[in-house]
Amino acid sequence: MDTRLKGYLIGRLAGELETARMIDPDEIAARIRNIGFSCLRCGRCCRGEHEDNSVIVSPGEIQKICLHTGLGKDAVAQPPEEGSGNMQDRKTLEELSDLIDTRGNIHTFGWELSRKRNGDCIFIQDVAAGNKCNIYGVRPLLCSTYPFHMEEGELRVSECEGLGGNTGKEESLLLAENVISRYIEEIKEAILVYQNYESFERGPENINKAMENIREGIINYVVHDSTGSHRTTRRISGPIITFQDKITD
Numbered sequence: 001m002d003t004r005l006k007g008y009l010i011g012r013l014a015g016e017l018e019t020a021r022m023i024d025p026d027e028i029a030a031r032i033r034n035i036g037f038s039c040l041r042c043g044r045c046c047r048g049e050h051e052d053n054s055v056i057v058s059p060g061e062i063q064k065i066c067l068h069t070g071l072g073k074d075a076v077a078q079p080p081e082e083g084s085g086n087m088q089d090r091k092t093l094e095e096l097s098d099l100i101d102t103r104g105n106i107h108t109f110g111w112e113l114s115r116k117r118n119g120d121c122i123f124i125q126d127v128a129a130g131n132k133c134n135i136y137g138v139r140p141l142l143c144s145t146y147p148f149h150m151e152e153g154e155l156r157v158s159e160c161e162g163l164g165g166n167t168g169k170e171e172s173l174l175l176a177e178n179v180i181s182r183y184i185e186e187i188k189e190a191i192l193v194y195q196n197y198e199s200f201e202r203g204p205e206n207i208n209k210a211m212e213n214i215r216e217g218i219i220n221y222v223v224h225d226s227t228g229s230h231r232t233t234r235r236i237s238g239p240i241i242t243f244q245d246k247i248t249d
């Protein structure tokens, strides 16, 4: 990425961060109360049946979950999928061409929580077992603030069956504070991603190289996050990618 563009993007995010720090939690809490929300514990937002149940996680959140569960980073998080089932399709790779380097590595930004083959989050219990989150105390901010988030200074609301429910004053204030914290953390993460980002070589052979890897049963990713760039190899089993090799820091 061009240094001037990088500087411009970081500057813009720094401005957004300053504005985000001035957001009044009481104002956001009042809006949340007005919309209304009460979690029905249906677990739909954690399951593959939901339209988009991807959970973006920061390196700090991954670390907390690893410590809490004893799982390795490679089990907890994966590169954002962009529809993993199609990743072996040349057309999909051509659409992602700008993100593939000359060695066939697919470059992505940030991580998401790992999901099971059926698309469910790996931490959701079965309905019969209580439909609970197994990492509730250390769940990512995205989960604890769902269905609310901030974008360009505005409160946004995602699809959720619990909308319109009763929200107490204290509850809505806590939720508002978390929504704002998440917004601030997301901007800080984005600034660090840009600061640590190093561009890569693109070229006409990139798709062929990626296809070669896929024929050998692997997809190589380079994930850019706020701590730098990390290589991770994922093994393909049938039409779905099922196993993730060790992540290199």
Ligand code: SF4
Pocket: 045, 046, 055, 113, 121, 122, 123, 124, 125, 132, 133, 134, 135, 136, 139, 140, 143
């Ligand atoms: S971490 Fe917990 S709350 Fe978040 S999607 Fe997974 S099961 Fe749901």
